[in-house]
Amino acid sequence: MDALDLARWQFGVTTVYHFLFVPLTIGLGVFVAGLQTAWHRTGKEQYLRLTKFFGKLFLINFAMGVVTGIVQEFQFGMNWSEYSVFVGDVFGAPLAMEALLAFFMESTFLGLWIFGWDRLPKRVHLATIWAAAIGSNISAYFILAANAWMKHPVGYEVVDGKARMTDLWAVLTNSTALAQVPHVVGAAFVVAGGFVLAVCGYWLLRTKEDMWRSAARAALVMTAIAGAVVALTGDTSAKLMYEQQPMKLAAAEGLERDTAGAPFSIAPGIEIPKVLSFLSTNDPDAVVQGTEDLQARFEKEFGPGDYRPDETVVFWSFRVMIVFGMATVGLSVLGLWLMRRRREMPRWLARALLWALPLPLLAVTAGWLLSEVGRQPWTVAGELLTASSVSPGVSLAEVATSLAIFTLVYGALTVAEIVLLARHVRKGPDEHEPVPAAERREPSLMY
């Protein structure tokens, strides 16, 4: 173990952890805004109760997304100063734009929403939750544009050993980003849908209240649509990966040699002929490059070194992502069918939805492992190696200290968040809505 390994572990731990909360923020924000819109349109009290109930769960989770996000922005400079100096001219721009164009909006309007229930006109108050929810989604776009640039750098030239941006528009419309944004945001809505469905499942096992069926039906629709987006853009991403990141594709499939009509491997030893070539190019006989042959070509191009990512992690994370993601979406499609024309949700489905809660979270985690472990050994594909990106002046002891502290604090906060969410889910929505005028001096969602 040296400082590089620990810095990589720290980035992995903090990023995976950050992205457990972010998808819920992205998807649940829009879901809560939708509920409040439903209340606004219909005036039905159940929608107000649901808005406040899911709003509270959203806020418990939102806090974690924010505080873990600050760590992300700072640790490029802390642990990856060589990377930061090399890429700052290009990579810094979307990050600065995210803060300026998205994060300010999200945070400011969320503050207005939480405390504005009785200070703002109803219509304006509804607009604040939409502004906050849209802010989180714009935020996702900029961060993913920055991330996509690492895997497929565009719109730049290298001058004096540093990347210099030549075309901001190219960076923001990177084909990799345009495929990745709907894929990741779609996945975020699947996560949020899975979360809402688990909560509804819990309550539908205990009560026949109509409110939970409405919420469940909305979440089923959201999850099914988002699932379709994820599947379609996953296919686009695979085709782009074939062109832009052949090593990742080969590692994800365990394909060692360049192969015409390459088979799709379900698990080691079980293969469907020609499907990989077809998925990658729409041509069942196309040649897909293999890891060993790519390694030989990369050595010729970039000099000696190992250019293969950790194949076990990449291979299996790909499969976990697909299976767990499809399981969640499959459940939601099944649920839509079973609940057609105002039918009740079967008890077994309610139970299954409750138990399926971790699946989409595991799927997005696996997705990020595939995406970022598969990028190795590069931080910027073809330009900068991970080993050359780390801060030269930061000692092993410093990285070890921060890794240990962040892991401990994050661990403790995870337990606290799960306990807190579970308690509020079990407590259910408040009964007394709307509150009597006398009590309204204090907003119900407050500190």
Place this chain on the structure above:
Amino acid sequence: MIDLWFVIIAFLWTGYFVLEGFDFGVGLLAPFVSRTPAEQRQALQTIGPVWDGNEVWLITAVGAMFAAFPAWYAGMFSGFYIPVMLVLLGLIVRGVGLEWRGKVAKPFWCDLGITVGSALPAFVWGTVFADLLFGSATAALMGGVFSLAVCLLHGAVFLALRTDGPVRRRARTAALAVSVVVVPVAVVALSAVGTIPALAAMGAVAAATALVWRRREGWAFTAMAAALVLVSVAVFTELRGAPLPGLTLAEAASGPYTLTMLSWIGLIALPFVLGYQGWTYWVFRKRVTLPVVSSPPRATV
């Protein structure tokens, strides 16, 4: 263009100091200016709607540094590794504490998080910038004490301005008590810098104290905000020649294309940000009072 971006980054840091300065102060003082749980909630509610938006000033300042001066960002954050980690730790426990406080049965851990999480960044940022200016451990310590003390005074004045009833009274007393420490610390710290903005900042702190004494809370807060702006101006004027030892702005800067693009984006976005953040303060301009009904049921533990 390089100078413009240096000014923009200084502006963003200044916004952060002015706005989060009172957040930190309120976070630290809330337990001391309240006798009941309801009063403590009242104190924290003054920053409730705004603290998260205020924190984005830091995120934007750092993002802008990354984009406009990558080497400054990278050198500063890897150079001050442990201090930056402590700031992060503070911001994590404070943010979670503030957001979760109203949703837990007993707020003990949240309160601890708010206290620790307000003290750590308030102290550490002072040490970091003092170290950059003077490069000595004593100066760093002094800088930390200075920024912590100024945040306390700023927070106390803000509380006095934004609350009513007993909390307002105690906040005023707290401001006067804190100023006994702040004024001498400010004199020592700022005369060490010795430039005109630093000396003016000293005057502004003294004026703020006098205005608190005379119960002119609005003007006292204005004076404190001015003091923080002047301190920030003093600091960034010193850093202009060399933002980090042995690094010039020109060496650290991104290319002209990136800076031009960012300028346009900033020019378009900043007025909106200032507009809606200002509007938030306008919406919540009324003094925070205790609820008419003594307290909601969940407060009775």
